[in-house]
Amino acid sequence: MASPPSIATGNETYSPRQNAVLESALGLLVEGGERALTTAGVARAANCSKESLYKWFGDRDGLLAAMITFQSSKVKAAPAASGARGRAALAAQLAGIAVNLLKVLAGDVSLALNRLAIGQARRGEADLGLLLREHGRKPIETRLSALLEAGRRERLLDFADTREAYRTLYGLIVRDMHVRLLLGDSLDGEEPAKRAAQAIDEFFRLFGTEENTGPARERTGAGNERTG
Amino acid sequence: MASPPSIATGNETYSPRQNAVLESALGLLVEGGERALTTAGVARAANCSKESLYKWFGDRDGLLAAMITFQSSKVKAAPAASGARGRAALAAQLAGIAVNLLKVLAGDVSLALNRLAIGQARRGEADLGLLLREHGRKPIETRLSALLEAGRRERLLDFADTREAYRTLYGLIVRDMHVRLLLGDSLDGEEPAKRAAQAIDEFFRLFGTEENTGPARERTGAGNERTG
DNA sequence: AGTGCAGCGTACCGTACGGTACGGTTCCGG
DNA sequence: CCGGAACCGTACCGTACGGTACGCTGCACT
Numbered sequence: 228m229a230s231p232p233s234i235a236t237g238n239e240t241y242s243p244r245q246n247a248v249l250e251s252a253l254g255l256l257v258e259g260g261e262r263a264l265t266t267a268g269v270a271r272a273a274n275c276s277k278e279s280l281y282k283w284f285g286d287r288d289g290l291l292a293a294m295i296t297f298q299s300s301k302v303k304a305a306p307a308a309s310g311a312r313g314r315a316a317l318a319a320q321l322a323g324i325a326v327n328l329l330k331v332l333a334g335d336v337s338l339a340l341n342r343l344a345i346g347q348a349r350r351g352e353a354d355l356g357l358l359l360r361e362h363g364r365k366p367i368e369t370r371l372s373a374l375l376e377a378g379r380r381e382r383l384l385d386f387a388d389t390r391e392a393y394r395t396l397y398g399l400i401v402r403d404m405h406v407r408l409l410l411g412d413s414l415d416g417e418e419p420a421k422r423a424a425q426a427i428d429e430f431f432r433l434f435g436t437e438e439n440t441g442p443a444r445e446r447t448g449a450g451n452e453r454t455g
Numbered sequence: 456m457a458s459p460p461s462i463a464t465g466n467e468t469y470s471p472r473q474n475a476v477l478e479s480a481l482g483l484l485v486e487g488g489e490r491a492l493t494t495a496g497v498a499r500a501a502n503c504s505k506e507s508l509y510k511w512f513g514d515r516d517g518l519l520a521a522m523i524t525f526q527s528s529k530v531k532a533a534p535a536a537s538g539a540r541g542r543a544a545l546a547a548q549l550a551g552i553a554v555n556l557l558k559v560l561a562g563d564v565s566l567a568l569n570r571l572a573i574g575q576a577r578r579g580e581a582d583l584g585l586l587l588r589e590h591g592r593k594p595i596e597t598r599l600s601a602l603l604e605a606g607r608r609e610r611l612l613d614f615a616d617t618r619e620a621y622r623t624l625y626g627l628i629v630r631d632m633h634v635r636l637l638l639g640d641s642l643d644g645e646e647p648a649k650r651a652a653q654a655i656d657e658f659f660r661l662f663g664t665e666e667n668t669g670p671a672r673e674r675t676g677a678g679n680e681r682t683g
Numbered sequence: 684a685g686t687g688c689a690g691c692g693t694a695c696c697g698t699a700c701g702g703t704a705c706g707g708t709t710c711c712g713g
Numbered sequence: 714c715c716g717g718a719a720c721c722g723t724a725c726c727g728t729a730c731g732g733t734a735c736g737c738t739g740c741a742c743t
Contacts, residue, residue, distance in 0.1 A: 244690090260577040265730060276691045278733075287731065335578070345637045346574020349488040350563070353639020360638055364631075394630045395657065402626030403592075405634055409573045410588055411581020429623065429661055472720095493700060504721045505702075515701065 241297065245283055248273040249297040252290065257339045261346055266290070291343065292358055298336055299362035314435075317378045318427050324374070325400045325423035328367055332405050333414060337363070341409055368393055385436045392434060399426040469525065473511055476501040477525040480518065485567045489574055494518075519571065520586055526564055527590035542663075545606045546655050552602070553628045553651035556595055560633050561642065565591070569637055596621055613664045620662060627654040 241249065251273035256264045266287060270277045284290040309320070331337055341363075344355035372393050378384040386392040400423060404414060469477065479501035484492045494515060498505045512518040537548065559565055569591075572583035600621050606612035614620040628651060632642060 258578070261574065266732080267730075270692090274691080276693085277731090278692095278735095279690055281732070282690090341634075341638075342573050342576060344639075345570050346489065348570060348637065348639040350486070351639075356638035356640065360635070360640060395627065398626035398628075398630030399623065400626075401631065402622045403629065403633075405631075406569075406637075407588070409576065409634075409637075410569075410584035411572075411576040411579075412584070412588060433657055433660060494702075495700075498722090502721080504723085506704080506722095507720060509702070510720090 239296070240300070241283075241293065244275075245293075246297065248275055248280070248283075249294055252294055253298060253336055253339070256294070256343065257335045260339070261343050264291075264343075288354070291355060295340055295344070295355060295358050295362060298340060302331065303366075312381060314383050314431075317374065317381070317383055318431065320374055321371070321396075321430070322420075322423045322427045324367070324370055325426055326419045328400060329404070329419040329422060332401065333408055333419075338408055341405075345409065371396060382436055384431075384434050386434045395433065396426070396430050399429050467524070468528070469511075469521065472503075473521075474525065476503055476508070476511075477522055480522055481526060481564055481567070484522070484571065485563045488567070489571050492519075492571075516582070519583060523568055523572070523583060523586050523590060526568060530559065531594075540609060542611050542659075545602065545609070545611055546659065548602055549599070549624075549658070550648075550651045550655045552595070552598055553654055554647045556628060557632070557647040557650060560629065561636055561647075566636055569633075573637065599624060610664055612659075612662050614662045623661070624654070624658050627657050 248269070252264065252269045255268055255272050266277050266280055269290070270280055280290060284293050309316070311320075341359065344353070344359045347353075348356045372389050375384060375386070375392055375396070376389055379386065384392075404417065408414060476497070480492065480497045483496055483500050494505050494508055497518070498508055508518060512521050537544070539548075568587065572581070572587045576584045600617050603612060603614070603620055603624070604617055607614065612620075632645065632650075636642060
């Protein structure tokens with residue numbers, strides 16, 4: 228509600244030329260961070276004029292917002308939930324989303340964009356952060372929450388508050404990886420698939436129903452086995 | 456262009472006058488973000504001259520590094536582990552650290568500093584991020600890990616890899632709160648004590664030994680004597 | 684062909700910032 | 714009382730960046 232009129236709502240789409248420009252800008256951002264993302268630099272990298280940049284995106288902040296919405300629009304590949312039932316199927320679907328989440332969060336572009344939004348966020352005001360949360364986290368939360376509630380309807384999971392359960396699952400999957408990456412740390416040998424499987428397993432141990440937790444007591448149930 | 460030898464290792468200490476200046480700089484950063492942290496602005500806010508800033512801290516980056524080490528040196532309040540034994544005592548100690556962690560992470564200065572370091576981190580290079588990880592996370596990890604291993608020695612906990620267990624505990628405590636805060640979100644009604652108690656409870660359900668997991672089954676009690 | 688529009692490239696402007704230099708003041712040791 | 718060191722306040726410099734203006738080219742439409 229507080230968004231000034233110039234802020235993008237994220238629903239807009241851009242011409243192919245503009246997409247190419249945004250792609251160049253993202254590359255520039257990934258490469259050199261925010262301070263490499265000058266209007267002159269973007270114009271040079273994209274072979275366009277600064278005047279066009281300002282015509283298309285208003286000002287520099289508009290360009291940044293457009294970069295976020297553009298990037299998030301590219302990731303919009305949501306496979307429809309399969310109708311499979313049962314604990315194994317649910318675990319597999321959860322693990323799939325978890326792997327996807329981990330890979331997205333660790334991606335160069337995502338990290339650069341998050342750094343950008345975080346870097347310019349202040350006390351109360353955080354225009355880009357809002358955009359990023361809306362476009363980046365909301366979809367994941369929606370998908371995971373839907374899956375969790377489906378699992379609850381099947382009596383495979385037992386939890387009271389969906390949002391709370393989702394957050395715990397998120398914590399188990401991501402832990403401190405995201406912030407560490409944002410701070411410049413490199414994830415040493417963290418295998419996304421392994422991490423995801425372990426997180427899902429732990430989540431089931433916490434929120435699985437008794438009759439379904441039983442057979443999984445021997446921690447190996449979740450398909451993927453830890454090698455260590 | 457690589458870091459000049461002036462980069463702080465973190466062990467240095469500053470004169471009272473310099474501490475006051477750093478305090479002013481932190482206030483400025485908290486208030487207006489990185490772009491409010493100009494050398495002229497710091498000098499004005501601290502009633503010192505720019506020349507002194509450059510003499511004391513080398514350049515702007517040196518000032519930023521000094522701010523981080525200074526702030527971390529202030530938080531160095533580590534209560535010695537009490538010798539109490541048993542599951543309840545361990546849980547209480549873990550919860551205490553967890554609450555402390557949550558409060559620190561959500562603090563204005565911590566958030567501002569993390570935003571600063573993240574905002575200027577790039578692909579490989581992340582001078583400030585390294586400093587922040589070294590001074591901010593390492594101590595917490597050390598304390599928590601020591602506690603976890605003590606619990607394992609007492610046969611209260613069962614885990615193979617301490618670092619893995621620590622990370623899972625961290626994920627259960629913090630979840631996505633940190634990144635959300637960094638992005639400008641406000642934690643709605645997340646009560647640190649409540650969150651910490653729940654995380655510790657969940658952690659025990661995952662890694663507590665069988666004989667000790669039993670009594671905790673009634674998940675509401677969980678020994679939060681802190682009435683948070 | 685003529686006309687208008689979109690866009691490229693470049694030049695330009697104002698400002699803000701990092702960093703340096705300098706004069707004036709306070710304080711301390713001798 | 715003297716000399717110097719530390720330091721404040723301010724002025725100054727060069728540069729870089731956001732934003733604007735302008736001239737030119739190519740294309741679409743009639």
